[in-house]
Amino acid sequence: MKILAIETSCDETAIAILETPTLKLLSNVVLSQIKIHKPFGGVVPNLAKREHQKNLVPILLRVLNNLTPLLRKERGGEKRLCLFSQERLQKILAREPELLKIFRKKILPLKAPNIDVIAVTNGPGLEPALWVGINFAKALSEIWKIPIIPVNHLEGHIYASWLNVKPRRFDIPKFPLLALIVSGGHTEIVLMKQNQNYKILGETRDDAAGEAFDKVAKMLGLGYPGGPLISKLAGSENSNAINFPRPMINSPDFDFSFSGLKTAVLYFLKDNPKANKTVVAAGFQQAVVDVLVAKTVKALKKYKIKSLIVGGGVAANKLLRKTLEEKIKKEFPNVSLFLSPISLTGDNAAMIASAAHFKFIKYGERVFRKAENIRAHGNLRLGKE
C-alpha cells in the first residue's frame, strides 16, 4: 500500500509518501515558513494559511515526481472530471481560492497516481492552517477516488519512531511503552499498552517545553524559533552556573509547568542585565532537561515498560538526548530508547503517514472517514477524533 500524507498544522508545509508494510519512505518533502514568520517573532495563522495554499501543489508535484518521474499528463483533465465532481471540487476549496486555482491548472491534468490512501493531520494545531491541508486532501480524494485517514499530529510525533531512516536501526519500539512528546505546543508523557492505546499520564499545565525555549530565546534577543538557537548557544554539556528553578520536579504527578521558569529567567535578566547569554541559555536548558528527564524517569519506575519513545521538535535537543541516553543505559538497561531521528523531530508528513499506517493495522477500513465528516480540531487530544 502507498500512503500519501499531508501536514499543515503549523508553519511547515509537508507531504510524504510511505510504502507499507515495509515502512519505506518513498518521498518526504518539508517546506518551512520560518522566514515568513520571523519578522513577527512567531507564527501568524493567516500567513501560514496563505503559504500552505501556495506551496501544497508544488510540493505534491515534487513528491509525485519522486514516485514516478514520468508522471504523465492527460489531456483535458478538467473536462474528464464529471460536472458533479467539478462542482464538488469548487465547493471543497471554496475557502482556499488560491489553492483551487493552482489545483485546477496543475493537478487536474495529471493521471491519477499509484496511491491507495491519503492521510492528513486534523489537529491539534492552528485551525486556519489545518483546514488548508484537510481541504487539499478532500480535493485529491474527490478526483482520485481514494479514501482519507485523519491523523492526530501528536500520534505522528509518536509513530515517527517506527520509520526507517538514517541512522538505520533494525529494532522497533515494543509495547507497553512510554512516549515523551515535547514540541512547541505540547509536553506530554503518554503510556501506550498497545498500538493505538493512549493514556496521558501527565502534561504541561501552562507553557509547553518548546514554547518556553522560544520565549526565553526572545528575552535573550536570539530570534525565532528559539529552541534551536538556545540549544546551539548552550551546547550539550551540563551547566550549573545559574541554578534556575525546576518547577514541579518533585510533585507527586507526571505534570509539568514551565511558565515559572520562564519568569525566573526574565527576573534574572532584569537583575543582571550584563549576564553572559551563553551561561543563561545553558542554565535554562539545564532546568528544562532536568525536569523532563526527572518526570520520565519517575514514569519509567512506576510502569513496567519495554521502550521509551521521544518525539517532537524539542527531541532534537542534544542535551536532552544525551541525558536520556545516559540515564537509560545506567538505570534502565532493559528499556530500549527510541529518540526520533533528528530529521523527523520537527513537523513533517512522514510521521503522519506512519501514524496512519498503524491506525490501519489496528482498525482496517474503519479508519477511513467520509470527507464531509473531517474537520480541523485546534485542540484535539490524543486518542480523540
Ligand code: KG4
Ligand atoms: O514539533 P514541532 O516542530 O512543532 C510543534 O508541533 O509544535 O516543535 C517545534 C518546537 C519549537 O518550540 C522549537 O523551538 C523547538 O521545538 N525546538 C527545540 C530544538 N529544536 C526545535 N527546542 C530545544 N532544542 C532544540 N534543538
Ligand code: ZN
Ligand atoms: Zn509538531
